[in-house]
Amino acid sequence: MSCAAGTRRLRIGTPVHQPPREAGAAAFSCAEISSYCRRVLDLLLGNCRLPGGSAPVDLAIAGGRIVGIGPARGPARETVDVGGHLVTPGLVEAHIHLDKALLGDRVSGSAETAADAIRLTAIAKRGFTAADIEARGRRVLDLAVAAGTTAMRAHVEVDPIVHLAGMEAMLALKREYAPAIDLQLCAFAQEGILQAPGTEALLVRALEMGADLVGGCPYNDTDARRHIEIVFALAREFDVDADFHVDFSDEPEHLHVREIARQTMRTGWQGRVAVGHLTELAALPAEEQGTLIGVLAAAGIGVISLPLTDLYLMGRRDERNVRRGLTPIRRLLAAGVPVALASNNVRNPFTPIGTADLAHLTFVTAVAAHMGTPDLVRQLVAAVTTHAARILNLRDYGCAEGSRADLVVWDCDRLDEIVTALPARRLVVKAGRVTVEHERRVIERWRVGGTDG
Incomplete structure (x- = not known):
């Protein structure tokens, strides 16, 4: 059974679950699939540090909006554990x-x-x-x-x-x-x-x-x-x-x-x-x-x-x-x-x-x-x-429940670091979908390999 083209999990996060089915049972009907898919989150961002917050929280996203803030709830088509990094509105x-x-x-x-x-x-x-x-x-x-x-x-x-x-x-x-x-x-x-x-x-x-x-x-x-x-x-x-x-x-x-x-x-x-x-x-x-x-x-x-x-x-x-x-x-x-x-x-x-x-x-x-x-x-x-x-009179903007899920995951933990340290961006989310994923690789060869001669 699939609610989308596929499911995806990045780093540590809540896995995507499928509803229980007895062995040998008939294939799911279209109505069952449709009913189940309505309960599946589009995206679950785990371990997010929000502006003004102290402890990391999970952001549940469906239909392009933040539908829950707190402990992870329900399966998701894509789950990303952001590792306690800062998440702000776009x-x-x-x-x-x-x-x-x-x-x-x-x-x-x-x-x-x-x-x-x-x-x-x-x-x-x-x-x-x-x-x-x-x-x-x-x-x-x-x-x-x-x-x-x-x-x-x-x-x-x-x-x-x-x-x-x-x-x-x-x-x-x-x-x-x-x-x-x-x-x-x-x-x-x-x-x-x-x-x-x-x-x-x-x-x-x-x-x-x-x-x-x-x-x-x-x-x-x-x-x-x-x-x-x-x-x-x-x-x-x-x-x-x-x-x-x-x-x-x-x-x-x-x-x-x-x-x-x-x-x-x-x-x-x-x-x-x-x-x-x-x-x-x-x-x-x-x-x-x-x-x-x-x-x-x-x-x-x-x-x-x-x-x-x-x-x-x-x-x-x-x-x-x-x-x-x-x-x-x-x-x-x-x-x-x-x-x-x-x-x-x-x-x-x-x-x-x-x-x-x-x-x-x-x-x-x-x-x-x-x-x-x-x-x-x-x-x-x-x-x-x-x-x-x-x-700009943007409606429903922010990181609160009900806000549009337009978000940035930063390579830092604190809000002030956006200004003081110009951190890299890790993920960009638009309307509940990951639109940009940054990968950063630094090899300090002087530390691990020494120098020739």
Whole structure:
């Protein structure tokens, strides 16, 4: 009898059982098999150490969800003993540009400012095709999935330069990678809306094609307020969330986030709006900064810090006491504003480096944002898990009973080690199925074999 193509057990775990049957009895009927299979778990992860937990527990998974936490119960199609290692919810990439990733070999010159990066990328975009975008996006998705990312929001540029080629490519990748990652697509107006005639119509078409939300970039347009109004109008028309690139400068010369907060509350879109970068907030005097942070909290706006890009492009004109250029993560968190860390760009004029591994961002931000205490280190992990999931409005996310079984098994025992030690991933689980299994082999020949001569 088989409930699936086969059963599998890794390391130590509860074996897969079959119902008792007397010798010589007739074969199981289809009804008996169906009844039995409903009682078989899809996956049993044994000996898991959960965030905040002390003793290891077993996770029973069926139908893509965690259905039990505690001692192992019932047979499973696949059983894995994780040996007391840490298990967390899957990583959540809250802001990335797959369509303009990996451009190092086709861009000449280095970006000194955000405006330079936009200009250089716009030149490269003239040579983009759907096939090219898909190929580069696939390479980054492979990196992210292997690193434990199970949900991602990708900004897809829609404008008179690239038209809808990015949407075509990303929709194909969304279907292809569905077994491994949930991909949200944001129709994004990088080149502006008013200064790039035809963009609004293209945004509408992208939403009709299946974009999950709409995004804007008011600092790169001729009328920031009208730009913001158009994005909110589209969000309301299609009943989708909105996500803005905003206030990306060393000095508080834009502060468009104030208008975004006003429009958020006017339209009733609290909890459905995110802003990325927001580096200008750090340049405000403490009292004014605190007031604006309070407005963001009241409007239910999530903030996405993009540390690699912001550290790279901000502070370029400072000759002494060079600014770090990060939004004030600690003050935002203290006020109850959810803050995510995200990759933004991978190896292009905005960010010449990148691995699509969100753990690396926690490592960098621990130093750059002075977040080294135990409580702040836990907040850094939350910035690539629970806070990011909240900003993306992911339902049933976490490690509790009833949560979606999107999980990462880490090669460590404690939550803080994700930040402090960058441990390898052992397993990645998506919707209750093991999607990635890492094998690590190190031979210290100097210990066991000595040296010749």
